[in-house]
Amino acid sequence: METVLLRTDHLTHAFGSGDTGIFDICLTVARDDFIVLAGKNGCGKTTLIRHFNGLLMPDNGRILLNGQDIQKDLTLARKKIGMVFQDPDTQIIADSVFDEIAFGPENLNMDREEINDKVSIALNMLDLSHLRDRNPATLSGGEKRRLAIAGILVMEPDLIIFDEPFANLDYPSILSLVKLCQKLHQSGHAIVMTTHDVAPVITLATKMMVMDKGRIKAEGDPVSLAPCLESYGVKNPFTPMAQAWAL
Numbered sequence: 001m002e003t004v005l006l007r008t009d010h011l012t013h014a015f016g017s018g019d020t021g022i023f024d025i026c027l028t029v030a031r032d033d034f035i036v037l038a039g040k041n042g043c044g045k046t047t048l049i050r051h052f053n054g055l056l057m058p059d060n061g062r063i064l065l066n067g068q069d070i071q072k073d074l075t076l077a078r079k080k081i082g083m084v085f086q087d088p089d090t091q092i093i094a095d096s097v098f099d100e101i102a103f104g105p106e107n108l109n110m111d112r113e114e115i116n117d118k119v120s121i122a123l124n125m126l127d128l129s130h131l132r133d134r135n136p137a138t139l140s141g142g143e144k145r146r147l148a149i150a151g152i153l154v155m156e157p158d159l160i161i162f163d164e165p166f167a168n169l170d171y172p173s174i175l176s177l178v179k180l181c182q183k184l185h186q187s188g189h190a191i192v193m194t195t196h197d198v199a200p201v202i203t204l205a206t207k208m209m210v211m212d213k214g215r216i217k218a219e220g221d222p223v224s225l226a227p228c229l230e231s232y233g234v235k236n237p238f239t240p241m242a243q244a245w246a247l
């Protein structure tokens with residue numbers, strides 16, 4: 001039976017007085033979900049996911065994590081829901097790879113030995129052990145992204161959110177990121193991934209939600225929903241490009 005991890009209840013966040021923002025979003029994320037949240041630029045994907053751990057507050061509606069309103073304990077929500085931002089540079093703050101990963105556990109006042117153990121496991125999982133003493137500013141883009149993920153993983157989150165993870169990545173980097181997401185999913189983390197390009201993950205995701213103009217317009221099995229994507233400005237990965245031009 002599927003267990004609900006996160007639920008949004010009529011979530012609305014309007015920017016200004018117009019029709020920009022997100023409107024009346026009711027969705028659930030199950031504990032074993034890998035959700036691809038598809039939609040063209042500006043449809044509200046980032047705005048929506050930033051509500052999941054309280055980075056943005058709704059005008060209306062609630063976010064329930066394991067049945068409890070996240071407002072009751074935002075620290076818990078931020079521990080249980082990790083967010084990988086589009087640009088890892090905005091996420092990295094420490095002067096060494098080790099300190100960057102240790103930052104979250106230190107804030108939770110874990111003892112030194114426990115922190116060292118957890119950081120070592122995260123370094124290993126993200127293939128960063130050889131870089132533990134490096135200054136993050138000197139890492140490559142791919143290494144920075146792995147570091148950002150390690151800093152989240154060390155908190156043992158139930159849900160990991162990736163916001164447009166494929167932006168600016170070349171093909172090998174996309175493949176290795178997809179494999180990593182698959183590994184994280186298989187090791188028991190729920191995944192929500194926003195993207196305007198569903199091709200790399202459509203056969204991997206357990207569910208797809210399609211957003212347009214701040215609303216969820218379609219939801220279901222990713223491959224079955226693919227034909228509706230083009231009407232919301234998202235490429236159907238099963239349609240050849242030449243055929244898409246003629247649509």
Ligand SMILES: Nc1ncnc2c1ncn2[C@@H]1O[C@H](COP(=O)(O)OP(=O)(O)O)[C@@H](O)[C@H]1O
Pocket residue numbers: 015016020021039040041042043044045046047048
């Ligand atoms: N802080 C803000 N103030 C005003 N408008 C915003 C703000 N953040 C986002 N928007 C607008 O809300 C809409 C949705 O943005 P966003 O959630 O970033 O879309 P997406 O992530 O799907 O590209 C866009 O029209 C964007 O310009």
Ligand SMILES: [Mg+2]
Pocket residue numbers: 045046047163164
């Ligand atoms: Mg966005």
